[in-house]
Every structure is written in C-alpha cells, then in structure tokens.
Amino acid sequence: MKVDSFYCGGEWTDFAFFGVQHPQAGTRVYIPYFAFLFRSAERLLLFETGPNAHLVDNPAAWIGQSAELYEVEVDESQLLVNQLREIGVSPDQITDVVVSHLHYDHAGSITSFPAATIHVQRAEYDAASHADPAAGSDYVRAEIDGAVRWNFLDGDADLFGDGTCLVLSTPGHTPGHQSLIVQVESGAAIFVGDAPPYPATLADRVLPSVVWNAGLEFASWQRIAEAAVQHSAALVFPHDPSFRETMDFFAPTQTA
Numbered sequence: 001m002k003v004d005s006f007y008c009g010g011e012w013t014d015f016a017f018f019g020v021q022h023p024q025a026g027t028r029v030y031i032p033y034f035a036f037l038f039r040s041a042e043r044l045l046l047f048e049t050g051p052n053a054h055l056v057d058n059p060a061a062w063i064g065q066s067a068e069l070y071e072v073e074v075d076e077s078q079l080l081v082n083q084l085r086e087i088g089v090s091p092d093q094i095t096d097v098v099v100s101h102l103h104y105d106h107a108g109s110i111t112s113f114p115a116a117t118i119h120v121q122r123a124e125y126d127a128a129s130h131a132d133p134a135a136g137s138d139y140v141r142a143e144i145d146g147a148v149r150w151n152f153l154d155g156d157a158d159l160f161g162d163g164t165c166l167v168l169s170t171p172g173h174t175p176g177h178q179s180l181i182v183q184v185e186s187g188a189a190i191f192v193g194d195a196p197p198y199p200a201t202l203a204d205r206v207l208p209s210v211v212w213n214a215g216l217e218f219a220s221w222q223r224i225a226e227a228a229v230q231h232s233a234a235l236v237f238p239h240d241p242s243f244r245e246t247m248d249f250f251a252p253t254q255t256a
C-alpha cells in the first residue's frame with residue numbers, strides 16, 4: 001500500500017523515555033509525533049492520529065499532570081486533519097483508524113474522523129476508560145469518550161482478511177498496546193508505536209520510563225523481533241528523533 005507520513009509536532013522530555021538506563025538518561029530530548037496514511041483502492045487507513053487540537057494553545061488544560069513531564073509543542077498546521085486537507089484528503093474520507101494505544105500523542109485526534117472505524121485492543125479501551133486523570137495518566141477521557149465507531153480486538157488480527165494489515169498484540173507499555181504490520185511499496189514494515197519507542201531501547205534492552213508491565217514489554221519486544229524476521233520487515237520507530245531525516249520516502253503526496 002502507498003503510505004504517507006505526517007509529522008504532527010512533538011514534545012520535550014527526559015531521555016529516560018527511551019530507556020532509564022540509557023547513557024543519555026537525565027538529558028532532554030525532543031520526541032516527534034507521527035501519523036501515517038495508508039491508501040488502497042477500498043480504504044484510507046490511518047495509523048495513529050497525532051495530538052488533539054487542544055494541545056496547540058494550552059496542553060496543561062487538556063492532558064493535566066502529564067504536561068509537567070512532557071513539554072508539548074504543536075502548532076495548528078501540524079494537526080493531522082489540517083495536513084490531510086493540504087493533500088486533498090477530507091477527514092470524512094478516512095475509513096479506518098488503527099492506534100497503537102490510546103495515549104494523547106497517538107490517539108488525540110480519533111474523534112476527528114466521523115466515518116472511520118477505530119481498531120483498538122479491548123484491553124486498551126478498558127484501561128483508558130478507567131484511567132484516573134488525577135493520577136497523571138497519559139490517557140485523556142474526553143478523546144476516548146468522544147469516539148463511537150469502535151472495533152475491539154482481542155489479540156492479533158488480520159484486519160481485512162487479506163493479509164495487508166496485520167495487527168500484532170504488543171502489550172507492556174500499556175495493557176492493550178498493538179503494532180501494525182503493513183506491506184508498503186518498499187516492502188513489509190512494522191510500525192511499532194511505543195513498544196519499543198526507540199531503536200536502542202530494543203537493541204540494548206533498556207526499559208523506558210513509561211512501562212505498565214515490564215515482563216509483557218520484554219515479551220512484546222521478542223514478538224516484534226520474531227515478526228520482523230518472519231515477514232522480512234523493517235521496523236519503523238516514529239518517536240525516534242532521527243525519523244524525520246531517515247524516513248523521507250514516506251513524504252506526503254497530493255491526492256490525484
């Protein structure tokens with residue numbers, strides 16, 4: 001499938017986000033947000049949606065305590081809906097949204113695509129629905145409660161039954177984190193979301209600062225490594241600060 005990538009702003013935080021024992025932990029790092037559009041004859045599918053429009057002006061009012069750990073920088077032009085319009089794609093044309101998980105930087109705009117089915121793990125929806133905002137969760141209830149067309153998944157899934165979009169259950173960062181294996185023009189690619197968020201996290205096995213269950217996180221890294229071999233797939237790490245330079249072959253193109 002043809003894929004376009006969209007850089008949707010980002011945030012400054014501690015390098016420990018990529019690994020608490022990484023040598024650079026304790027220093028500040030800029031973490032970009034990305035979303036992806038996959039096009040086939042029948043579908044326009046998004047993987048991730050980037051942040052909510054409320055993060056443009058006052059992040060703390062929308063994500064609460066998380067704004068103390070993550071200094072969000074998003075401008076109006078970086079919102080996914082605006083970037084899609086720039087290439088001639090209207091939000092109501094999107095048929096499907098897959099999110100790796102429901103944290104604000106991945107699922108912040110799920111309510112912006114009224115015709116889309118949102119494919120998410122049931123365990124993730126349950127966790128996000130019961131998250132306590134006062135406890136500093138990275139889930140935002142208003143984003144989740146505003147969405148209606150859900151397709152709840154329980155583990156791995158061949159989304160359309162034709163092998164083009166395979167969901168790989170990769171819990172650990174959150175209870176229902178999932179990764180997406182897609183055949184793009186350059187070959188198979190695994191979009192890993194936050195599991196793990198950075199190449200060295202996986203290569204050096206350094207646990208990130210945000211982990212719901214460390215045992216499951218390590219098991220998911222193993223699943224991703226095995227899937228990469230099985231599908232001869234490249235791993236895509238959108239939070240990697242160097243992603244913008246290395247993945248420019250996913251640059252957006254105008255709709256014909």
Ligand SMILES: [Zn+2]
Pocket residue numbers: 101103138173194
């Ligand atoms: Zn996350």
